[in-house]
Amino acid sequence: MISVDTAQLYAWINAFLWPFFRILGLLATAPLLGESTIPKRVKIGFAAVVAVAIAPTLGTMPDVPTASFAGIWIAVQQVFIGIALGLTMRIVFAAVQTAGEFIGLQMGLSFASFFDPATGANTAVLSRIMNMFAMLVFMALNGHLLMLGGFIRTFDILPIGIGALDTNGWGVLIEWSSQVMVSGMLLALPLIIVLLSINLALGILNRTAQQLSVFAVGFPITLSVGLIVLAVVLPQSTPFLTRLFDSGYAAMARLAQALAGS
Template identity: 85%
Template sequence: MISVDIEQLYTWLNAFLWPFFRILSLMITAPLLGESAIPSQVKIGFAAIVTIAIAPALGPMPEVPTGSFAGIWIAVQQVFIGLALGLVMRIVFAAVQTAGEFIGLQMGLSFASFFDPATGANTAVLARLMNVVAMLVFLALNGHLLMLGGFMRTFDLLPIRIGALNPNGWGVLFEWSSQVMVSGMLLALPLIIVLLTINLALGILNRTAQQLSVFAVGFPISLMTGLTLLTIVLPQTTPFLSRLFDSSYSVIARLAQALAAP
């Protein structure tokens, strides 16, 4: 007859719950996996399947009761770790959306916005378009698989253990968050330079030929020039996005190492 004591039950629960919390937290914040269009039941089920698949390879867990203060503290740590690792990838797509905001502002399309369920706020139409393009590039480069592979390696770099995380490790996430503005500006810079030049030329034209209505002429010119440049620039963004994705994978490993350092 098979008998299970309380210690074995705690061991099985800990081997599933603690990795599950880290993986599910990633599902909430990571791009593609954390989209609001995906039902919560699907996210929970996918996280459970991944946990069951990798749990036997994670090694022994801390021998503490699941419902104790130490067990709850470990669970909270796993949630914070998963959220932080997911935010690393989310920052990449935030940079792309920021580039769309910059371009739309220069093209005169800043007023063209609609509600984005992914962010829960009004988003410029160009920002949403560039986010979709980045998502397609992410899928074409198997970024979702590379992201999950890098995330699984964090269990080796930052194993589940008793003890506090290194607070200095959060500085890696704050440093990486600067890419929202830096990479966003670099991605939008070609169009911004051309559109600013056009606006400067229209300003000079307004001073020399004041009978010409710049507001009536400038908007169609800026819009058509911006759309033409988008058809040229967007197909060339794949190498830039690929390097940005590769940098985010390395930041995931660096963040895990920094949080684990004593």
């Protein structure tokens, strides 16, 4: 006859439940896997399948009752860890969207925006296009699998435990968030230089030929040249995006190490 005591039951539940909470935190904020267009039931089912798959490899869990205050605190910690790791990769795509905002502003398309269900706010058309392009590159490079693999390795770097998280880890996340502006500007820099040169030339033309209406001529010129340059530059931005994705994976590892205090 098989007998199961309370300690064994808690161990089995915790081995699944606490990794499950960390995975749910990742799916709440991570790009591609955490998009709002994916039904919540699919996300929960996916998190449950991954938790069942990795639970036997995670080692011994803390000997804490699941419904105790300590168990609830561990669950809350796992949710915050997953959210922070997901935000690390979300920042990469926020940089791409920021580049689209910069380019749209220079091309005169900053007013062309529509509601984006992924962000819950109005988003520029070029930001949405560049974000979709980055998503396609991300999937083509198996970035979603690399992100998930890097996330699973964080259980070795930052194992599930009762101790408090190191506050320096949140500083790593804040420092990495600077890439939104830095990488976004670098990605948009070729088009900004070209469009700024055109605007400078139109300004000189307006001073030399004042009878010419620059406002009537300048917008079609900047829009046409911007679209042509964008069609040339965007396919060549794959190496830059690849390095940006690799930096995101490395930032996930740094964040886990910092939260672990190592």
